[in-house]
Amino acid sequence: MPGDALPYTCTLCGCLCDDLEIRVESDVVAEAKGACAIARPRLVGLDVAPRAAAACRVDGREATADKAVEAAARILAAARAPLVLGMARSTNETARLAVALADRIGATIETGDAESAWPRVVAMQRYGSIGATLGEVKARGDVVVFWGCDPATTHPRHFERYSLVGSEGRRTIAIDEGETETTRRGDVFLKVRPDQELNLLQTLRALVREAPLDPHRVVAATGHDLAALQDLAETLQGASYGAWFQGALAGRGPARLAEARRQAVTALVRELARKTRFVALGLGEAGNPHGVEGVLAWQTGFTPGVDLGAGFPESWPGESSAAERLKRGAFDAAVVIAGPFDSARSTPDGGEDVPSPLEGEGGRRPDEGSRSQGLPVAPLLIRPSGAPSPSRGEGGSWIFIGDPECDEYARATVALPAGVPGIDESGTYARADGVSLPIRALRASGNPTAGEWLERLLTAIGAATPCVRS
Numbered sequence: 001m002p003g004d005a006l007p008y009t010c011t012l013c014g015c016l017c018d019d020l021e022i023r024v025e026s027d028v029v030a031e032a033k034g035a036c037a038i039a040r041p042r043l044v045g046l047d048v049a050p051r052a053a054a055a056c057r058v059d060g061r062e063a064t065a066d067k068a069v070e071a072a073a074r075i076l077a078a079a080r081a082p083l084v085l086g087m088a089r090s091t092n093e094t095a096r097l098a099v100a101l102a103d104r105i106g107a108t109i110e111t112g113d114a115e116s117a118w119p120r121v122v123a124m125q126r127y128g129s130i131g132a133t134l135g136e137v138k139a140r141g142d143v144v145v146f147w148g149c150d151p152a153t154t155h156p157r158h159f160e161r162y163s164l165v166g167s168e169g170r171r172t173i174a175i176d177e178g179e180t181e182t183t184r185r186g187d188v189f190l191k192v193r194p195d196q197e198l199n200l201l202q203t204l205r206a207l208v209r210e211a212p213l214d215p216h217r218v219v220a221a222t223g224h225d226l227a228a229l230q231d232l233a234e235t236l237q238g239a240s241y242g243a244w245f246q247g248a249l250a251g252r253g254p255a256r257l258a259e260a261r262r263q264a265v266t267a268l269v270r271e272l273a274r275k276t277r278f279v280a281l282g283l284g285e286a287g288n289p290h291g292v293e294g295v296l297a298w299q300t301g302f303t304p305g306v307d308l309g310a311g312f313p314e315s316w317p318g319e320s321s322a323a324e325r326l327k328r329g330a331f332d333a334a335v336v337i338a339g340p341f342d343s344a345r346s347t348p349d350g351g352e353d354v355p356s357p358l359e360g361e362g363g364r365r366p367d368e369g370s371r372s373q374g375l376p377v378a379p380l381l382i383r384p385s386g387a388p389s390p391s392r393g394e395g396g397s398w399i400f401i402g403d404p405e406c407d408e409y410a411r412a413t414v415a416l417p418a419g420v421p422g423i424d425e426s427g428t429y430a431r432a433d434g435v436s437l438p439i440r441a442l443r444a445s446g447n448p449t450a451g452e453w454l455e456r457l458l459t460a461i462g463a464a465t466p467c468v469r470s
C-alpha cells in the first residue's frame, strides 16, 4: 500500500523548494513529487527506516554519552583558543546554541563557507543592499538579469518558482562568459570576459548616470560597443520592476575580486533604483548558510565569523577568521558541527556530487590555487591538503558533532552522533531572500540532534544557555 504524501522541503540548493511531496513505501522513498533532476535521484530510494543510536567515541574508542560529553566539556573548559566551525547545514535552532557555546567558552565561531560569504557581507556593510522576497520578484519582476550564474543547471526550479514565472512579457538578460543553459533561455545574451566584468558593471552604471563615455575606451574595457551597452542600460532602466540575480561569487572573475564585483553590482542596482524599482538577490547555496549567518548577526552583530575570545564580539575579516587560525594552527580545541550535508556538493545519502552554485562560476578556477573552492571549511580542516589538522595526538583536540557515517567521526578526539537536518532532524532554514521555512525529518533517529548535544555540552561546562545578546 502506498503511504501518505508527506510535505517536504528540499535543501539541496538555495531554492529551498518547500512544495515537494514525499511518498514512502516499505521504509524507502518511493516518490518525490516536485523534485528536480538534482533532487530526485537523491531522494527517491532513500532509506528512511528508523536509525538506531550510534555509539559516541572518545579517543577512537566507543564511550557512553555521559563519558563523551564529560570528555568534550573537559576539553572545552580548558581551551584557551577554541574554534566552533561548520554549521553550513545546521538549522537556525542549532546555530543559536552554537553561538551560545562559543560565547561561553570564548571561541571564534564561523560558518562553513565563510570564504565565499565574506565578500558578500563586507560589500553589504560598505554599500548596503537592495533586496526583496522571491515572491515579490515572481509577482512583479518584468526584467530579470542573471549575472555570471547558471541557475538552469545549479538551481533547476528557480525559473518556475521565482524568476521566470508569473509576470507577463518578462524580459530575461543573461550575462556570462559563455553559453549556458541559462543564457539559452534568455531573451538577451551578453558575453563578457571574466577580466572585464568589473569594467562592464562600472560602464553600465556610468550609462545609467548618463555620463559621457568615449566609445573606443568602452570597447577596449568591456569588449562591447557603446551602442549595445546603451541598449542594455535602457532596458534595465525601462523596467517597472527589475531583479538582478547572481551567484555566491558575483560573477566568473577571480574570487579575490568577488567583493569588488559585489560592490559594483550593488552600486549599479542602487543607481537603477533611483529611477525604477530594482533589486539584487543571490541564488543561495545548498543547506542553510543564510540562516546561520543571520543567527550570528542577530546574536553578535557580526557574520559570518565572530571572535568572542575577548568577552565581547569582534570581527576582523581575514585576520581573526577561524579558517585563518586553522591555517596558522592558532587554536587548541575545535568543535565541528557537520555532516554529509556540510559539503556544498555532497548529497544527503552520501551519493554522487550534485552541481554546486559555485561550480562554473569560478569554484574551480586555476588562479585560485589551493583555496577552498568555495566549499565549507569544516571538511577541509579535517581532511586538509597541507593545512594543519587537529587530529588525535597532533595538536588541538576536536569534537565532532554530526553524522556517524562521516569519515571525520572516527578521527575526532570526541565524536557525538547527530542526525542530518532535513533527513533525521526538523527545524527551520532561511532561504536566500531571508524567508524562514520549516524543514522536516524523513526518518526517526535514535541519535540526539546537534542542538541537543550542544545543550548537553553547555550544561556540562557549567553554563546556562544564554545568548550573547538577547
Ligand code: SF4
Binding pocket: 010, 011, 012, 013, 014, 015, 016, 017, 034, 035, 036, 037, 038, 039, 155, 156, 157, 158
Ligand atoms: S531546485 Fe533546488 S531546492 Fe528545488 S528541488 Fe531542485 S535541488 Fe531541491
